[in-house]
Amino acid sequence: MHSEIDIxxxxxxFKEAEKAKGFVSPNPMVGAVIxxxxxxxxxxxxxxxxxxxxEIEALKDCSEDTSGATLYCNxxxxxxxNKQTPPCVPEVIKAGFKRVVIxxxxxxxxxxxxxxKALRDSGIEVEVGVLEPEGEKLNEVFFHSIxxxxxxxxLKAAQTLDGKIQSFTGDSxxxxxxxxxxxxxxxxLTYDAILIGRETLNNDNPSLNIRMGVDAxxxxxxxxxxxxxxxxxxxxxxxxxDIEKNIFITTNKIDSLDSLKRKIIxxxxxxxxxxxxxxxIELKKLGIQSVLIEGGSKVLSSFLKExxxxxxxxxxxxxxxxxxxxxxxSTNNLISDSLNLKITNTEVIEGNLMIELRKQCLQE
Amino acid sequence: MHSEIDIxxxxxxFKEAEKAKGFVSPNPMVGAVIxxxxxxxxxxxxxxxxxxxxEIEALKDCSEDTSGATLYCNxxxxxxxNKQTPPCVPEVIKAGFKRVVIxxxxxxxxxxxxxxKALRDSGIEVEVGVLEPEGEKLNEVFFHSIxxxxxxxxLKAAQTLDGKIQSFTGDSxxxxxxxxxxxxxxxxLTYDAILIGRETLNNDNPSLNIRMGVDAxxxxxxxxxxxxxxxxxxxxxxxxxDIEKNIFITTNKIDSLDSLKRKIIxxxxxxxxxxxxxxxIELKKLGIQSVLIEGGSKVLSSFLKExxxxxxxxxxxxxxxxxxxxxxxSTNNLISDSLNLKITNTEVIEGNLMIELRKQCLQE
Numbered sequence: 001m002h003s004e005i006d007i008x009x010x011x012x013x014f015k016e017a018e019k020a021k022g023f024v025s026p027n028p029m030v031g032a033v034i035x036x037x038x039x040x041x042x043x044x045x046x047x048x049x050x051x052x053x054x055e056i057e058a059l060k061d062c063s064e065d066t067s068g069a070t071l072y073c074n075x076x077x078x079x080x081x082n083k084q085t086p087p088c089v090p091e092v093i094k095a096g097f098k099r100v101v102i103x104x105x106x107x108x109x110x111x112x113x114x115x116x117k118a119l120r121d122s123g124i125e126v127e128v129g130v131l132e133p134e135g136e137k138l139n140e141v142f143f144h145s146i147x148x149x150x151x152x153x154x155l156k157a158a159q160t161l162d163g164k165i166q167s168f169t170g171d172s173x174x175x176x177x178x179x180x181x182x183x184x185x186x187x188x189l190t191y192d193a194i195l196i197g198r199e200t201l202n203n204d205n206p207s208l209n210i211r212m213g214v215d216a217x218x219x220x221x222x223x224x225x226x227x228x229x230x231x232x233x234x235x236x237x238x239x240x241x242d243i244e245k246n247i248f249i250t251t252n253k254i255d256s257l258d259s260l261k262r263k264i265i266x267x268x269x270x271x272x273x274x275x276x277x278x279x280x281i282e283l284k285k286l287g288i289q290s291v292l293i294e295g296g297s298k299v300l301s302s303f304l305k306e307x308x309x310x311x312x313x314x315x316x317x318x319x320x321x322x323x324x325x326x327x328x329x330s331t332n333n334l335i336s337d338s339l340n341l342k343i344t345n346t347e348v349i350e351g352n353l354m355i356e357l358r359k360q361c362l363q364e
Numbered sequence: 365m366h367s368e369i370d371i372x373x374x375x376x377x378f379k380e381a382e383k384a385k386g387f388v389s390p391n392p393m394v395g396a397v398i399x400x401x402x403x404x405x406x407x408x409x410x411x412x413x414x415x416x417x418x419e420i421e422a423l424k425d426c427s428e429d430t431s432g433a434t435l436y437c438n439x440x441x442x443x444x445x446n447k448q449t450p451p452c453v454p455e456v457i458k459a460g461f462k463r464v465v466i467x468x469x470x471x472x473x474x475x476x477x478x479x480x481k482a483l484r485d486s487g488i489e490v491e492v493g494v495l496e497p498e499g500e501k502l503n504e505v506f507f508h509s510i511x512x513x514x515x516x517x518x519l520k521a522a523q524t525l526d527g528k529i530q531s532f533t534g535d536s537x538x539x540x541x542x543x544x545x546x547x548x549x550x551x552x553l554t555y556d557a558i559l560i561g562r563e564t565l566n567n568d569n570p571s572l573n574i575r576m577g578v579d580a581x582x583x584x585x586x587x588x589x590x591x592x593x594x595x596x597x598x599x600x601x602x603x604x605x606d607i608e609k610n611i612f613i614t615t616n617k618i619d620s621l622d623s624l625k626r627k628i629i630x631x632x633x634x635x636x637x638x639x640x641x642x643x644x645i646e647l648k649k650l651g652i653q654s655v656l657i658e659g660g661s662k663v664l665s666s667f668l669k670e671x672x673x674x675x676x677x678x679x680x681x682x683x684x685x686x687x688x689x690x691x692x693x694s695t696n697n698l699i700s701d702s703l704n705l706k707i708t709n710t711e712v713i714e715g716n717l718m719i720e721l722r723k724q725c726l727q728e
Contacts, residue, residue: 160702161678161721162690163527169697304684314525318721319702320668322694326526330686333533338524338683343715351707353719357525357682 002130006101009033009040009072010130013103014138016045016054017074022189022219023048026289028075028142032058036069053078055088059095067096074103074135076128079115089118099125103135107146141190144310145289150280152290153308155300156187157327158315164324165297170203176315178212179350184315185212188221191292193247193283197299198227207237208294220245222288226273226299229257229264239267247286249273276308300327304339307359312341316353366494370465373397373404373436374494377467378502380409380418381438386553386583387412390653392439392506396422400433417442419452423459431460438467438499440492443479453482463489467499471510505554508674509653514644516654517672519664520551521691522679528688529661534567540679542576543714548679549576552585555656557611557647561663562591571601572658584609586652590637590663592616593628603631611650613637640672664691668703671723676705680717 016031024046032054034042041064044057052060055077059066077088077100092100100119105128106112119126136143141152158176159165166172174181188194188210200206208223210216223238224247238246246268253272254261264270271282283291293303303309304327314327332338345356380395388410396418398406405428408421416424419441423430441452441464456464464483469492470476483490500507505516522540523529530536538545552558552574564570572587574580587602588611602610610632617636618625628634635646647655657667667673668691678691696702709720 159527160699161527161705161719162692163523163525167697167699171698173699175699301686318705318707318719318724319699320690320692320694320705321699321702322665322690322692322696326684326686328526328684328686330684332686333531334535335524335531335537335539335683335685338685341525341682341684343682343712343717346710346712346717348707348710353707353710355525355682355717360682 002127005038006072006127006130009035009070010074010101010103010135012040012043013054013072013074014131014134016043016058017138019045020047023217025049025141025192026145026287028139030054030073030075033072034058034062034066034069035072036064036066041066041069050084053085053088055092056085059091065096068098069095070099070101071095071097072101072130074131074138076102076104076106076111076113076115077119078106078111079118080110082110089115092119093122093124097124099127101127101130103129103131104139104143107143140310141290145284149284150277150308151192151284151288152310153280153293153303154187154191154290155293155303155309155312155327156184156315157294157300157313158184158317159327160317160319160321160324162320162322163326164321165300165327167321167324172204175319176317177350177352180315180317180352180354182212182214183349183354185210185214187292187313189214189216189219191221191290192288193222193224193291195224195226195291195293195295195299197295198225198231199298200294200296201225201227201236201238202231202233203296205233205236206294221292222247224249224283224291225268226279226295228252229260234263234267243267247271247283249279276302276306280308297325297327297329301329304328305330309359311344312357314355314357315349316355318351318353366491369402370436370491370494373399373434374438374465374467374499376404376407377418377436377438378495378498380407380422381502383409384411387581389413389505389556390509390651392503394418394437394439397436398422398426398430398433399436400428400430405430405433414448417449417452419456420449423455429460432462433460434463434465435459435461436465436494438495438502440466440468440470440475440477440479441483442470442475443482444474446474453479456483457486457488461488463491465491465494467493467495468503468507471507504674505654509648513648514641514672515556515648515652516674517644517657517667518551518555518654519657519667519673519676519691520548520679521659521664521677522548522681523691524681524683524685524688526684526686527690528685529659529664529691531685531688536568539683540681541714541716544679544681544716544718546576546578547713547718549574549578551656551677553578553580553583555585555654556652557586557588557655559588559590559655559657559663561660562589562595563662564658564660565589565591565600565602566595566597567660569597569600570658585656586611588613588647588655589632590643593621593624598627598631607631611635611647613643640666640670644672659691661689661691661693665693668692669694673723675708676721678719678721679713680719682715682717
């Protein structure tokens with residue numbers, strides 16, 4: 001068991017880390033708090049890839065001498081030098097800390113445990129694992145993508161109580177309430193890319209930017225469109241501006257689309273898709289660590305069926321539509337053949353219900 | 365604001381009241397606690413219609429003199445004498461209480477406020493409204509049925525995350541987990557009757573008793589079957605025993621069913637139905653204060669469409685079936701034409717989600 005004091009200051013480090021939400025990819029969100037005699041004397045966070053790490057920012061922020069102080073940090077301080085920023089461990093040692101409290105061990109094999117060892121070798125007392133699960137949740141994208149060839153995939157849908165994401169005529173306005181839609185724009189901020197299918201492109205003509213009072217500080221996520229470019233409505237908003245943010249995952253070979261080829265190449269990057277998993281690997285190679293999937297029934301269903309997701313968020317409104325389309329298409333006739341998920345969180349948001357789910361692990 | 369001490373002892377009175385859960389209809393659940401110098405010196409509950417009221421039981425239970433003590437009681441003590449039990453107010457006055465703390469005013473027009481007035485007139489200090497909403501929830505059935513011609517109607521269904529209560533082949537085993545099914549049997553205990561449709565009778569052949577570790581103390585709820593007796597499977601369990609508990613709401617006139625008439629009358633009581641609301645009034649006349657509606661799709665849908673329900677409980681399992689039937693059938697094409705409900709409670713029950721809903725009031 002960790003002390004209440006350590007938990008309190010680690011939560012402050014989380015608060016620092018969260019200040020970088022949406023802007024720090026492909027790096028993790030990291031915050032640091034320096035404490036002396038139970039008073040915070042410095043704090044900082046890692047704001048962006050290439051910028052100083054949280055520990056260094058907290059040291060710069062310090063109002064008094066750090067010797068004998070405690071450093072709280074949600075990720076193991078780094079000790080490797082093959083990156084844009086110098087390693088933090090030597091600076092932490094130099095600062096004369098008595099104790100360093102860490103939430104998560106860095107999963108990056110180049111660091112993992114080595115930073116902690118170096119600190120201990122220099123005589124600093126190191127405590128590891130304070131609020132570990134919360135830290136893993138905070139950096140779930142980083143923890144997945146550092147060890148995987150594919151981005152972190154988050155499926156998102158708004159549905160009625162009877163599981164409809166749209167009526168049979170395609171109407172989906174508005175299933176969830178304004179607070180949930182704001183939350184949804186908040187999710188967009190934290191992902192590198194948003195993925196939709198061709199039907200959503202043509203039916204909803206979405207702008208896929210970040211609005212509804214969420215401060216995106218100019219960030220425009222990548223917009224990934226899945227489907228056959230021959231069927232795209234080329235008058236859609238997405239083809240008017242920020243086209244450098246467009247990525248098309250096509251079911252065709254571009255060479256077979258002679259008449260469209262120029263337009264496609266003008267309006268975005270292309271991944272010639274053979275299957276979903278290969279396309280995701282290509283997205284990762286383009287530097288995309290995380291994808292929020294907002295697509296239509298067909299798209300959501302494909303990812304669900306192939307198990308290609310890390311998280312599913314449903315905003316469920318207490319409405320009964322009575323017909324329409326759900327997120328999952330199947331011909332299952334037995335409940336025992338259902339796709340089983342696991343609820344990891346629920347929250348009532350002004351009368352709507354947010355349900356977060358994960359894949360069910362076989363061991364459970 | 366009510367004092368913490370009053371809230372604490374009113375919660376103890378609730379605990380007493382709940383001991384009668386399932387056995388006290390058509391009366392409300394009432395508990396009483398007698399407190400002197402912040403010590404409980406007596407407690408009691410109303411166990412069954414015709415048995416002594418909670419206040420009297422608590423007085424009998426008292427270990428010491430009640431003069432100057434405080435009586436906590438979740439319902440206003442009664443002062444009318446046209447019932448099986450004598451009025452409580454004179455006994456309460458006789459006991460010499462200094463103070464009486466009440467949660468809910470009795471909605472029965474014969475009592476409402478008169479009990480409180482009589483207590484005050486005798487010089488007792490009376491405080492009303494401690495945990496009032498919780499008290500209304502505890503006795504929601506009583507509060508509805510005392511003032512209504514129809515029973516309290518509670519719709520219940522287990523559904524998948526995508527809103528299916530069964531597959532298109534009729535399979536529904538098992539959507540929710542064992543803990544939810546236990547909870548469901550617990551609900552059966554607290555209702556006078558369980559209502560199903562003809563399709564559920566024939567497809568599931570249910571026994572509609574109270575099992576799964578719930579102590580029913582021999583109680584068998586009325587079983588109400590809605591539909592055309594010509595299509596009933598007369599080999600079903602329900603026609604083998606406890607047939608005095610069967611009530612058929614038929615869409616036909618019994619006289620038109622000459623060949624079946626004898627069987628129908630032998631196997632239960634009959635309500636010749638013209639519409640749902642009239643049938644519910646007939647059920648109330650038979651002494652049924654509360655009905656738990658256990659589906660299927662057609663039956664639930666009828667009650668939902670006509671707004672004939674007080675409460676809806678969904679046990680939602682995190683499974684995706686992908687096809688099948690939901691609780692609500694409609695041809696709505698616009699989300700804005702959905703039936704709007706209001707979430708009143710949610711609870712995660714061992715990985716399944718219980719969602720309680722009410723009709724949305726127009727004023728809200």
